[in-house]
Amino acid sequence: xxxxxxxxxxxxxxxxxxxxxxxxxxxxxxxxxxxxxxxxxxxxxxxxxxxxxxxxxxxxxxxxxxxxxxxxxxxxxxxxxxxxxxxxxxxxxxxxxxxxxxxxxxxxxxxxxxxxxxxxxxxxxxxxxxxxxxxxxxxxxxxxxxxxxxxxxxxxxxxxxxxxxxxxxxxxxxxxxxxxxxxxxxxxxxxxxxxxxxxxxxxxxxxxxxxxxxxxxxxxxxxxxxxxxxxxxxxxxxxxxxxxxxxx
Numbered sequence: 001x002x003x004x005x006x007x008x009x010x011x012x013x014x015x016x017x018x019x020x021x022x023x024x025x026x027x028x029x030x031x032x033x034x035x036x037x038x039x040x041x042x043x044x045x046x047x048x049x050x051x052x053x054x055x056x057x058x059x060x061x062x063x064x065x066x067x068x069x070x071x072x073x074x075x076x077x078x079x080x081x082x083x084x085x086x087x088x089x090x091x092x093x094x095x096x097x098x099x100x101x102x103x104x105x106x107x108x109x110x111x112x113x114x115x116x117x118x119x120x121x122x123x124x125x126x127x128x129x130x131x132x133x134x135x136x137x138x139x140x141x142x143x144x145x146x147x148x149x150x151x152x153x154x155x156x157x158x159x160x161x162x163x164x165x166x167x168x169x170x171x172x173x174x175x176x177x178x179x180x181x182x183x184x185x186x187x188x189x190x191x192x193x194x195x196x197x198x199x200x201x202x203x204x205x206x207x208x209x210x211x212x213x214x215x216x217x218x219x220x221x222x223x224x225x226x227x228x229x230x231x232x233x234x235x236x237x238x239x240x241x242x243x244x245x246x247x248x
Contacts, residue, residue: 003042008072025097044104106222118213122151122221144199
């Protein structure tokens, strides 16, 4: 299995000042950078090779830590495409680099639950997410009768990525917005979304129809695969929570 990690995201203003860097992946939570947390988790989950997409600062930071650093683009979707393409014909684990609580155990459980899926994304139960991160900024969403937190990793079975590269890039980029995913998957899902009847099963079935592959939402995933840092509040909570867990 190849692990590909996107690390090209930039931040500005108050968030950059709090992080101490404009490269989000190089921000520290506890004693490690967000990027190192992703690298360690991927290796612990069994990745035989790790590719990181990033710029000069990321390349310098990754020296000796990963197998290859792929030059970034100024376009986030293109960075996703480059990360996906790193898998070639191997199984691919795709991850963002803004998951402060990602770990190998959570990734291994997710991968084991993928089963025979060609494409899989993790979903944490809202109750598990809120128990793990009490008082955290809102990240839970409702899909039909389910309340879930969307993950920021994905699994692609061997040989799958070359067949679905473009649509997979668009779907992963839209992973945090049910409306955006429904828009990509067609008008029938948009109607269900508008009436509040769209379910995770609907998205799975339509993705399978569009991609011609077995698509799976892996429920009961580790909350650490779902907590990401997009805002100053996200970062402040992550730092405080990490310190609390460390007993400092």
